[in-house]
Amino acid sequence: MELGLKGLKAAVSGGSRGIGRSIASLLAEEGCHVSICARGQENIDTAIAEFESKGVRAMGRALQGREGDAVRGWVRDTVEEFAGLDILIANLSAGGGTNEERYWYRNFEIDLMSATRAVEEAYPALKESENASILIIATMAASETFVAPMAYNAIKAALVTWSKQLAExxxxxxxxxxxxxxxxxxxxxxxxxMIQVARSRTYSAAIRKQPTRRMAEAEEIARSAVFLASPAASWCVGTHLLVDGGFTKGVQF
Structure with missing residues (x-):
């Protein structure tokens, strides 16, 4: 199936490793020019070299996700460098943690506010695109209780709701x-x-809940993300897609 990505311009926050890196890599493989941001410049440089080897233009910026001006500046520079923008994928995350107040601030600033700032900054360019698409990366932990009360789960749930509102x-x-x-x-x-080593019981419990008795690989998540962001998914609007290998047990009406 042709995804219609060749020649399009994409920005992926948190794109230097893991799921974000796999998403950006697959976009580049499909002929999409890619810009990423993340914390570590070394990983960014390595990723950019990989993307460019696929015959597309690529750029990256090292920044802290809680720094609003830095996130906005990365989006502005991406639009300027690529002379436009077609796809924005908001993937920056502070990760999990405990229910301590400091984690609430971290997840609010990095997971939620980096996404809202990137979307706001990208909007003028996206509305000029004929293939404009925004994809928000949340987590299945926003859909049902998971491990323990924590900021990560709740803030990601806010992103799910916000994405639906944006879609309308x-x-x-x-x-x-x-x-x-x-x-x-x-x-x-x-x-x-880290959890596999430091909290082996939590890790084992998660594996037992997974019907396949294994966790996903980043590319397995990325394939669904790239489709959903692409013109091939033109009739997908306001969708919340769980890509969890059957981990969640609730029925999604």
Missing amino acids: FYLPKGIRVNCLSPGPTMFPGSNWE
Whole structure:
């Protein structure tokens, strides 16, 4: 199936490793020019070299997700460098943590506010695109109780609701908005890699709940994300897609 991505311009926040990196890599493989932002410049440089080897233009910016001006500046520079923007994928995250107040601030500033700031900054360019698409990356932990009360789960749930509201508001302006929630995913440097060592019971419990008795690989999540963001998914608007290998048990009406 032709996804219609060749020549389009995409920005992926949190795109230097894990799910974000896999999404950006698949976009580049489909002929999409890609811009990423993340914390570490070394990982960004490595990712950019990989993307460019696929014959597309690529750029990246090291920044802290809680710094609003930095996030906005990355989006502005992407639009300027690419002379436009077609796809924005909001994937920056502070990850999980406890229910302590400091984690609420971290997840609010990084997961939620980086997404809202990026969308706001990208809007003028996206409304000029004929294939405008926004994809918000949340988590299956926003859909049902998981592990323990924590900021990560609740803030991601806010993103799910916000994405649906955006979809209704932006579609008349020619911009599709959708949300994708991955299940537990293992990749180098992931939270689950740390949990497997430091909290083995939590890790084992998650594996037991997974029908396949394994966690997802980042590329398995990325394939669904790239489709949902692409022109091939033109009739998907306001969708909340759970990509969790059957982990969640609730019926999605």
